[in-house]
Amino acid sequence: MKKFYFVMALLIVASMVLSACGASAPTAEDCTKEEVFCVGLVTDVGKINDKSFNQSAWEGVQKSNTDGVADVVQFIETADAKDYAKNISQFGDAGYDVIVTVGFGLGEATAAAAATYPAIRFIGVDQFQAATVPGVSGLNFPEDNAGFLVGALAAAMSQSNKIGAVCGTDVVPPVWRFGEGYKAGAAYADGLNGTTTEVFVVYHSDVGFDKTFTDPEWGAQTAKSMMDQGADAIFGCGGLTGNGAVTAAAQAGAYGIGVDTDQYLTLPEAAPRMLSSAMKLITPGVADLVAATKDGSIADGNVFGAAGYAPFHDLDGDVPAEVKTMMEEINAGLLDGSIKTGVSPVKP
Amino acid sequence: MTESQIVLEAKGITKQFPGVLASDNVNFDLRKGEIHALLGENGAGKSTLMNLIYGLHRPDKGEIIVNGKTIDIHSPNDSIAAGIGMVHQHFMLIPVFTVAENVMLGDEETKRGSLDRISVAKKINEISKQYGLDVDPNALVGPLPVGIQQRVEIVKTLYRNAEIVILDEPTAVLTPQEAEDLFRIMRDLTTRGVSIIFITHKLKEVLAVADRITVMRAGRVINTVKPSETDSAQLANMMVGRQVILTVDKKDHEAENEILKVEGLTVRDQRDLETVHNVSFSVRGGEVFGIAGVQGNGQTELSEALTGLRSPTSGTVTIDGKDLTGKPPRVITESGLAHIPEDRQRHGLVLSYTVADNMALCDYYHPPFSSRGVIQPKALDENSRKLISAFDVRTPSPFVNAGKLSGGNQQKVIVARELSRDNVKLVIANQPTRGLDVGSIEYIHSEIIKMRDRGVAVLLISAELDEIMALSDRIAVMYRGQIVAVVETKKTTREQLGLWMAGAHVQSA
């Protein structure tokens, strides 16, 4: 037993010494004060560094911090769906000014929390409101427009008239809208150019919900299969799974098309063959809404963020002028409503 | 016999295992070309001594001298290098390997990194021819008969050029005739300069084959004698430490009505091989019906089929007029069976249960041990106290785990549980005394005879011919799954039974 106490003491001392070396994180105790503007973020089930919507939203929150809008920013990762409410209330009880909740799954918990904490502004990313929820601004994106744009681009650029898309699960509406928008866009371009393009769209749906976005190996294999069938442009839509597909496409010399952000910048392995990206700008969208909260211009209900296509970067020279013109026209048409994607918001 | 040079000497060997002093300052020597028998009861420390010499364990104290040199044995590698080979009681063969693979294991011949099976097979054939050990190097070991497996073990030691061969209880699995064959091989080996340590607990064999006999008891060497200077009674006395009554006190008893009737029983084992073919016999109340035979001739499957542990493929089993063919064990037990199983630790007991629980292992489900599905601890307790005193089970308390008891007392727990049941009409005792000390053996034998005298039918299955002859009123001999003979004990001899056990039924039956 003597040895026992000795070991314990040693361990405790060691941990104290080590902890003294580390800087203790700043706490958020000042958030109850009027003048301190605090923003908290609760993720959907998943990681904050998912390289996908959780991370983009968090980067938006961080941007508001570096922009000087928010004084304290903090996040909580959700490990289990039953913790949604608890995680939100952690910020609510600490007197935060804005709480960002990411993902449709948190919709109900967010609405309930908005009722509990009327003084706090809630921003729900990807939370479409059928009826306006007081206290909550739902940030949504017309992903189908973005998919439509890159679909048209891919169809116009394909030599083999075969293009593919490798997506996460179609159960998640934004993914569905990207994928189906891609198809519709290709068809639209065919209509303009008199071509017939075959479009392969594969959604990754098996083995669990949360893994369909984080299976790059599956994405790569699927992209290779599509290229075996002759596809020469691959749109990777859906987190890491899509990234795997785009990387595989780039390695095989096909065109890769990224998603969410301009992936030319985030996927260096695929950059040389990155034709464009279907952009859904969560980061600026979140930052803008946080800023709007601070200056009081924010309103309840749905807010639509920007969606579009990324520059061609290295491949700019490959893209013929008429294609560039076509893309600009389609983008304008989508924005003014003269072109409709015809994609239902949710998989029927 | 001339006094030749000492090839192996063990001096002052002491080994302590948790709770047992397994080897207590033992001295032992072996001369070149002799057969030196090591005699003792189960647990006397014979195998421990040999495991120490062979390097499977390390002695706490003492030294081992081979050919005049003290050697430090850390593992079997060292003893093999010193020319020692050992044939273990439980064969150290890998069933899914061929004979050649088993023989070369640990001392493989390779050709460019690849196993050289051909040259090993050649070497095995040479050894076979030289010593008259007929084995096929390319046969899989698993399906071989035990006699042949034993030869493979011997070939294994010779392949390694062993000059000292330890045989641990080699005759336990052999017929008397096969044992004779083995003795011939042993003598053959000694004429070629091999020295043999022969471990056994069978007096007759020792007297027949050994040049010298060392008797061990409770981890100590009692004496070393020459067969010409001693006899069975004296040896038994040395082994057990007291006068031993070598015969069972058994009065004549009139057999009554037929209790067990077996007709045309055929059983397959787990490998789906037919190990019992068309067996028929009957056992009457008040008689002990012995089934003799070398292990592995279908006795295990036969008793499993009779007790409900295995379903026969055809035939019928009737107990007291009730057809119980293929019925589950509980139904058979409730019809009056008491079963002392072959492997007490595997079947008879749950070692991590208390003695009290084990004493109700088969009866826990009915009153007084349980009522409406709830166990009544008090009844278990009372029952166990009663049985512990009635059957002289040596245990500190009924709440000690059965695993903590000695083998003899474990067996007594089983015997107490089985024989104390109210409605016993038939006792099936399979190897009831295997591995036990003489005291327990005597006790269990007397309990079996008591049951017989009470008019219960007893089916005794044993590989020990002496036990069969001492207890049975009638004897059946099993050979290759068939009953080749049924005789009254009085009207037969050891030799005759031995012939039958070896399959010589056509001429004699």
Add this chain to the structure above:
Amino acid sequence: MQEEKQSNSLTRQILQSISNAGLVPFLAILTAVVLGGIIIAFVGGNPFLAYRGLIEGSFGSTKALSETAVWATPYIFAGLAVALAFKGGLFNIGAEGQLAVGAVFSALIGYALPEWLGVDLPTIIHLPLAILVGMLMGGLWAGIVGWLKAYTGGHEVINTIMMNYIALNTTSFLLNGIMKDRSPTNVIARTPLIADSARMPAIFDGLRVHWGFILALLVAFFIWWLLNKTTLGFEIRTVGLNPDAAQYAGINVKRTIILTMILSGALAGLAGAIEVTGLNYRHELGFSIGYGYDAIAIALLGKSHPLGIVLAAFLFAAMRNGATRMQFLTQMPVDLISMIQALILLFVAADAIIRYIYRIKAKGERVVLTRGWGG
């Protein structure tokens, strides 16, 4: 007099054995926590703040306590499920799948039954029915594995792992298909909310802890009673310790294996059913991820004893629940909790390490949990 003395010493013996049984797990937890603290410090966090967060978040307020109980509820059921199988000599890695199946079917009864029957059911019928069906389906799900084990010898470890994936795929299929909440605003894979009549009430107003928690404690007691005081328990334990002796003793080994798996699965299914009827009021794919593996750790930490499991479940619940507060205070990721839990499990499983560090002598026999693949 003598009897009295004996019972007195018996009580002392029991107390002694509890403290003996508890010592190694306690030291395992302690060591893992200290190691965890060192890791936190190593990556630049403040271990004291992190642990303060854990404790505050799990025990710091009535709400925190309530949430810990909420977390503990499924853990107790699932831990009991694994432990019961252990007692019967079976390793149930499939609690995860059985739980999901139980939850799905409990939810189905919860939302669809009134619709099918066309009447509103009273709570007294609807709630127990929803729970029972979840339990039953969990039991059947595991029973398949039990049946395969008994009649074909297929090893339950592989089969329960496979059944986990099958359950995961099947629930995904159902939740995305026929069981999906069709209300226009819903876009994710989840069932509709269950009817009010199938909901278990909360114990206290304003707190989420529900009667399922009390039920969990009662079930833990019941399992202890079942295992140690009934003939069925005797049969399960005998088959677990020595199937050959069980067969010899007239126990129907095959039936007992199947029954053990069914009971084990039913407990896991109960965990799912209680989550649905007591807490979430629906089933969704994001619910209850990884409980099956946590349950193994809980059963091991609790030494397969119901009381131990309740305590272990509380510990794990407190860690999972307190993680929110810990994150809030230190931004330490939840994975840290997984790591500490893995360390606890490591030290509990390899108690030789703990015994070596603290120089504690081994007592008693090794408990055999599984026997290779051969079965």
Add this chain to the structure above:
Amino acid sequence: MDWKRFGFIALIIIVLFSVVVMVGQAKQPPLLIVTSMLATTIAVATPLTLGALSGVFCERAGVVNIGIEGMMLTAAFFGWLGGIYMFNIFHLPPSVSIGLGVFFAVLTGALMSLLHAMLSITFKVDQIIGGTVINILAVGLTGFLNRQLFFGAGSVFGGSVPSSAGVLPTIHIPITELFSSVCGTSATCLQNVQAINRVFDQKPIAMGAVLLVFLSHYILFNTRWGLRTRAVGEHPKAADTVGINVIKMRYANVIIGGMFAGLAGAYFTIESVPSFEPLLTNGRGFISLAAMIFGNWTPIGAWAASLVFGASQALLINMQIFRDVIPPQWSFLQESYIVGLTPYILTMFILTGIIGKTTPPAADGVPYEK
């Protein structure tokens, strides 16, 4: 050889391929479909094959390993991390970084298996529990480090994931070049040759895995090492009595097994895609385990079983690609939830013993006590 088993495996693969060819021939020539599927099958089977080999070595030596999943995951992480360190911190050239990444992955596999060996051989922990510990630890460790190293200010890489050195290159086997002359001017012939060539254009680990299968088979059944390994797994006491060090053999084989699992991990993050995600192995370690049993603890059998699982994955991918031309009666084939069940149901079916009994090594899972 167990022909019944191999026949069954071949039959399943043929059925899976036939289904795709039947559905897809409306769009693509059958040869192209078959070669493309074969290529996918081999690639998808790679980590399964290596994982199964890991299991074969461990279990042939008598140590049950259900921690393959965790070993793969940890190796995938540290292999990838090692590559990134070499590339970004030590500024080594990409090819060297990638090579070292593979080395780190294999090393990680070895270290994780060393832990498993210590638990199961030295401490005699129940081996299934030991494996479970490895799996849980792997998830926590990789998740935690992935967060701490790459996310947030103050992390080693300053809050972002630096670019990795890339992935292993495809090795081109010049079948097309060699045989194109045979075709003369026929364009279809050339296309066919190119299609066939696609099957053989694999990356080093995928190719290596196939070689390792045969090498392992040879080692296990024809060398001294293999004989001793199997002896230790069948009857350790017998091995001990002929002077084989059971503990050493078991340690060595478990570590060899861990190295295979490490290579499988490298496949994910160094050969397939240059990034790491928490839980990226997605249960493939458990499928490997199933493949090992499916293949009756032999390397070639395990490989064949892995190919079955690979083929069912290839079927899934292709069914979705061809989903506009799937006849209505086959439409369930594009339900990935249903088709995705194939490996699991097949495994359970195999375990019933209807297709020949699977026999584990006799001492598998039993700690050796002298």
